[in-house]
Amino acid sequence: MKPVYAVLGSRCTFTVEAARCYWGDGVDLLGLKSIPEVFESVVQSGVSGGMVPVENSIAGRIPETEAGLREFPVVVAGEICLTIQHCLLSTKPLAIDRVNLVFSQAQVFAQCRRFLREHLPWVTLVAVANTELAIQMARHAGENSAAVGSALAADIYGMHVIAKGIQDSDSNVTRFVHIKPREPQ
Numbered sequence: 001m002k003p004v005y006a007v008l009g010s011r012c013t014f015t016v017e018a019a020r021c022y023w024g025d026g027v028d029l030l031g032l033k034s035i036p037e038v039f040e041s042v043v044q045s046g047v048s049g050g051m052v053p054v055e056n057s058i059a060g061r062i063p064e065t066e067a068g069l070r071e072f073p074v075v076v077a078g079e080i081c082l083t084i085q086h087c088l089l090s091t092k093p094l095a096i097d098r099v100n101l102v103f104s105q106a107q108v109f110a111q112c113r114r115f116l117r118e119h120l121p122w123v124t125l126v127a128v129a130n131t132e133l134a135i136q137m138a139r140h141a142g143e144n145s146a147a148v149g150s151a152l153a154a155d156i157y158g159m160h161v162i163a164k165g166i167q168d169s170d171s172n173v174t175r176f177v178h179i180k181p182r183e184p185q
């Protein structure tokens with residue numbers, strides 16, 4: 001049986017991409033909705049460990065992960081950095097000036113601040129726990145909705161790409177950490 005690792009998102013979050021680069025195909029991934037759920041799973045449910053995003057070169061530390069590292073009995077066992085491109089995605093082809101609601105993970109909005117300010121100053125931003133969930137929400141929220149997520153997620157969910165590479169800098173690097181339960185002293 002393959003070892004199981006808990007990750008944020010199920011099929012196509014950036015964390016899933018990081019986990020596949022780090023562990024390869026020799027492991028099973030347990031997809032969870034939020035960062036706190038990954039920490040809970042690592043300490044409670046008998047998985048071998050987990051992966052969460054910890055820091056981004058544009059937007060800084062990820063508060064839920066900082067809190068998790070402080071509050072749960074886990075240790076950092078390794079790390080991987082990924083360069084990340086963000087895309088603005090809609091369910092059906094949609095002109096950018098018709099978008100009025102955008103879903104994404106909170107820190108992802110911070111990585112795309114300039115694009116959002118210059119091209120979509122009128123939209124309502126809705127922060128959700130991960131970018132895959134953002135796509136699922138946008139699909140249910142009506143035709144003027146969009147999500148910020150990855151090109152892989154666009155493929156998997158058959159989303160229309162309104163704009164790509166919308167992060168504030170081309171070198172947008174996120175560091176992800178492999179966490180595992182702390183050994184009892």
Ligand SMILES: O=C(O)C(=O)Cc1ccccc1
Nearest residue numbers: 013014015053105107130131
């Ligand atoms: O929502 C995702 O796709 C994530 O993996 C979370 C995340 C948050 C901030 C930077 C990179 C990934």
